[in-house]
Amino acid sequence: MTAATRPDATTLPRLLGGMGTEVDLRPLERHLAHHGDLPIVVDPGRPDQALLDEVRASGLGGRGGAMFPASRKVDAVLSQRGRPVVVINGAEGEPPSRKDHVLMRGAPHLIIDGAVVCAALVGAREATIALEQSARREHRALEEALRERAAWGHDDGIDIHLETVPDGFVVGEERSLIDALNGGPGKPTHAPPRPFEKGLGGAPTHVQNAETAAQLALIARHGAGWFRSLGTDQEPGSALVTLSGAVARPGVYEIPIGASLHDLLVAAGGLAAPVQAYLIGGYIGTWISAREAEGLVLSNAALRPLGASLGARAIVALPETACGVAETARVAGYMADQSAGQCGPCVLGLDAIAGGMERIAHGDGSQLADIQRWLGLVAGRGECRHPDGAAKLVASALTVFEDEIARHVHARKCTGDGTSVLPIPRDSRTGRRA
Amino acid sequence: MSEQLGIDWIRCDAHGLCAELFPERISLDEWGYPIIDGAEIASELRAHAGRAVAQCPVLALRLVGRAG
Numbered sequence: 001m002t003a004a005t006r007p008d009a010t011t012l013p014r015l016l017g018g019m020g021t022e023v024d025l026r027p028l029e030r031h032l033a034h035h036g037d038l039p040i041v042v043d044p045g046r047p048d049q050a051l052l053d054e055v056r057a058s059g060l061g062g063r064g065g066a067m068f069p070a071s072r073k074v075d076a077v078l079s080q081r082g083r084p085v086v087v088i089n090g091a092e093g094e095p096p097s098r099k100d101h102v103l104m105r106g107a108p109h110l111i112i113d114g115a116v117v118c119a120a121l122v123g124a125r126e127a128t129i130a131l132e133q134s135a136r137r138e139h140r141a142l143e144e145a146l147r148e149r150a151a152w153g154h155d156d157g158i159d160i161h162l163e164t165v166p167d168g169f170v171v172g173e174e175r176s177l178i179d180a181l182n183g184g185p186g187k188p189t190h191a192p193p194r195p196f197e198k199g200l201g202g203a204p205t206h207v208q209n210a211e212t213a214a215q216l217a218l219i220a221r222h223g224a225g226w227f228r229s230l231g232t233d234q235e236p237g238s239a240l241v242t243l244s245g246a247v248a249r250p251g252v253y254e255i256p257i258g259a260s261l262h263d264l265l266v267a268a269g270g271l272a273a274p275v276q277a278y279l280i281g282g283y284i285g286t287w288i289s290a291r292e293a294e295g296l297v298l299s300n301a302a303l304r305p306l307g308a309s310l311g312a313r314a315i316v317a318l319p320e321t322a323c324g325v326a327e328t329a330r331v332a333g334y335m336a337d338q339s340a341g342q343c344g345p346c347v348l349g350l351d352a353i354a355g356g357m358e359r360i361a362h363g364d365g366s367q368l369a370d371i372q373r374w375l376g377l378v379a380g381r382g383e384c385r386h387p388d389g390a391a392k393l394v395a396s397a398l399t400v401f402e403d404e405i406a407r408h409v410h411a412r413k414c415t416g417d418g419t420s421v422l423p424i425p426r427d428s429r430t431g432r433r434a
Numbered sequence: 435m436s437e438q439l440g441i442d443w444i445r446c447d448a449h450g451l452c453a454e455l456f457p458e459r460i461s462l463d464e465w466g467y468p469i470i471d472g473a474e475i476a477s478e479l480r481a482h483a484g485r486a487v488a489q490c491p492v493l494a495l496r497l498v499g500r501a502g
Contacts, residue, residue: 190442343443348465377463383443 009222009229013254014238015214019106026141028148031109038113040220042157044125047078052121055216057224059236064089064172064209065284065312067235067300070216073206074121076196080204086118086127086158087181087200090210091165091172093132094282095334095423096314099240100210102252104131104138107214108145112160114213117220119158122206126159129210130177132167139164167425169283169338173384174207176340187340188384211240230256235299239310245317245421246273257310261296264315273319277400279422281311283331284389287324287400307396316422323416325404328397329357334424335390346387349378353394365409371398436474437497439483445494452495456486468495 018025018034025031040051052074061067077084088111092100104111115127131139142162149156165171165180173188178199180186199205208216215237219227228236235257241264244250248269255264261278265271278293280286286308288296296302300309318324336350353374356367375395378387398405407413439459448466458479459471475483475497487495 188444190444344446344448344465344467345443345463377469381441381443381467 009226012230012238012256014218014230015103015107015110015211015240016252016254025107025109026145028109028145028152028154031107035110035113035218036221038116038217038220040117040120042116042120043123044119044158045083045123047074047123048120051117051220054224055121055219058219058227059224060212060215060219060227061235062209063211063215063239063312064174065281065310067310070208070212073196073208076194077122077204077206080197082204084122084124084204084206085200086115086122086124087174087178087195087205087207088115088118088127088129088210088213089172089174089177089207090129090131090135090138091177092135092210092312093167093169093172093338094284094312094314095425096244096279096282096316097242097312099242099252099313101135101138103214103240104135104210105141108138108141109149110214110217111142111210112145112149112156113217113220114208114210114215115160116156116158117216118206118208118213120220121216122204124158124206126161128161128163128181128200130163130165130181132171133164134167169335170340170384170386173386175384177207178205187342188386190383232258232299232301234301239313241298241313241315243268243315243317244423245279245315246271246275246319247317248272255298258297258299258302261293261298261315264298265317271317273321275317276320276322277318277324279314279316279318279393280308282314283335283393283422284385285309285311285314285393285396287318287328287393287396289400307392318421319419320415321417322419322421323361323404323414324397324401325357325408326361326414326416327420327422328394328401329354329361330420330424331422332357332390332394335386335393339386340384343382343387345378345381349374349381350387350390353378353391357394357397360405360408361414363408363412365405368398368405368409437480437483437499438472438475439470439487440496440498441468441470442494442496445492447492447494449491451489451491452486455489456482458482460486 056071060070166186171186175188178195195205231237241253332354336354339346356371375391379391453460453462461469
């Protein structure tokens with residue numbers, strides 16, 4: 001038995017603890033020395049009620065972006081007949097987000113512990129950790145960790161599988177993920193049934209995001225009180241943030257929810273250049289001007305009045321040398337390309353919006369009013385929230401970059417120097433019609 | 435329990451029949467996809483709604499129960 005001292009509740013990092021350039025938690029020995037043993041035993045067929053009470057008391061919200069209470073996902077699975085299974089969602093298709101990858105690579109045993117906790121919560125016999133094809137290093141880290149556990153005779157009491165799903169933005173959506181794992185193309189399926197009703201192999205499926213699983217692994221060790229001693233009352237705990245753009249040290253940071261953007265920027269060594277706006281919540285997120293971002297608090301409660309939310313907590317600082325219009329046009333094009341292609345308003349609407357934004361970036365504002373109308377026509381009219389997210393991003397750009405749009409359209413000028421800040425995967429179609 | 439129209443967006447192929455059969459609550463966007471007025475369907479409109487649901491060539495239109 002390894003008994004690590006219980007970490008000080010208010011000290012960060014939690015999830016990223018013990019990880020660094022020199023020390024990492026890939027070896028099981030180091031993982032156990034840092035985090036201690038997982039004090040639970042999975043009893044297949046018998047959900048761990050005490051553990052569920054603890055998770056409910058923790059108030060943990062899903063860290064994949066929706067912040068849906070983790071305990072309610074368990075409740076939903078337990079309301080179903082049939083032998084439940086667990087799926088850990090490690091598909092992080094959002095280009096500006098790297099937090100799940102960093103965690104899976106640096107602390108694979110914590111993810112596996114999380115899968116075990118997810119299984120204990122519903123009394124499952126098996127868990128699947130799903131990763132996209134391109135996540136080769138993460139796959140290797142998890143594979144080695146599983147091998148190491150087996151070699152040590154470390155019995156988790158369940159079968160744990162690693163599965164690969166196609167790359168892409170929508171694959172991370174849980175119905176798409178299940179569809180891919182079931183041998184489908186990895187696209188959202190019509191609901192109902194939802195995965196908790198009929199998921200992997202038709203079984204009631206307990207799906208949790210990789211970071212959520214890691215948080216569960218810590219809650220199982222240290223309890224709800226410990227978990228809640230960071231964060232806000234409504235949104236307790238810590239969360240991983242992927243910070244990129246014009247900052248001295250871009251990367252994945254762990255913050256208490258409710259921390260200020262300022263503190264996060266300080267942790268990242270400050271700004272690397274003057275910043276005009278921040279993208280909060282990745283490509284389904286919201287632009288917030290630098291002026292509005294002064295004193296910004298990183299919690300959904302604080303962001304709601306601004307029409308924003310934390311999402312999967314990808315934050316990009318857009319330098320003044322970049323063009324917010326061109327950046328948004330590129331992302332709108334990417335999001336249109338990433339549509340699963342199943343729902344008309346998403347396919348046609350996002351394509352039209354992206355085309356209109358591309359025109360504006362090239363000085364043609366003739367479709368500005370059309371874009372406004374199209375934004376209203378895609379939201380809420382698809383099987384998943386992909387069109388809603390893309391529309392939200394573009395809508396915020398029309399406000400935040402209003403002056404820049406006017407400059408493009410009326411003066412045919414662009415303040416950007418051609419720098420591209422927002423990442424677009426290479427294999428994605430580029431150069432849209434304008 | 436009242437009823438509301440719901441669309442299976444994956445099935446819907448913009449045939450537009452629903453808007454012809456139930457114009458009281460369904461219009462079409464510029465691409466031909468239905469825009470549903472989410473208001474409760476009064477009993478005198480129930481037959482129109484049922485016909486639109488039944489005639490959808492890809493069975494994408496549904497009447498779904500709503501509590502309250």
